Amino acid sequence: MSFADNLIELRKMNGFSQEELADMIGVSRQTLSKYETGESLPDIEKCRLIADAFSVTVDDLISYDKNDEDNMGYGVPPKGKHIFGLVKVGEKGQIVIPAKARKIFDIAPGDNLIVLGDEGQGIALIKEKGLLGLINSAKAKR
Numbered sequence: 001m002s003f004a005d006n007l008i009e010l011r012k013m014n015g016f017s018q019e020e021l022a023d024m025i026g027v028s029r030q031t032l033s034k035y036e037t038g039e040s041l042p043d044i045e046k047c048r049l050i051a052d053a054f055s056v057t058v059d060d061l062i063s064y065d066k067n068d069e070d071n072m073g074y075g076v077p078p079k080g081k082h083i084f085g086l087v088k089v090g091e092k093g094q095i096v097i098p099a100k101a102r103k104i105f106d107i108a109p110g111d112n113l114i115v116l117g118d119e120g121q122g123i124a125l126i127k128e129k130g131l132l133g134l135i136n137s138a139k140a141k142r
Helices: 003-013 018-025 029-037 044-054 058-063 099-104 128-140
Strands: 113-118 122-127
Touching (some): 003 029, 003 044, 003 058, 018 044, 044 058, 113 128, 122 128
Antiparallel strands (some): 113 122
8 A cells, every 4th residue: 555545544534534634734635635646745744744643653654555464454553553463373272473573562582471361352462571560660659
């Protein structure tokens, strides 16, 4: 997908008209229309304003491709949110955490992860050190 495709999808997903988004970033509706048709591209400062308006990264705004198999057809995720693709559960319940996730969350061999669950939301993993640090910080504030 292109910048123009991502811009259109994000604008519609967030319920903004071209006029509303144009006002937010300080351009005319016609200029925004040109961004969406691919007739022109915004400068880097306008890209930052657009990304901020949708709470996404500039990199994702420009280059995110929902058709990439790892993105599973989902649109541009908000900053700090990720789709890492599918993992298969092995016979003994083991999974392989995708390399991109291990890099972003600094997960290394030998790290302990805590498995949390919510029957309505699903399963989550958190690094033991991260949770213990959060707990200790909360205790210290008492």
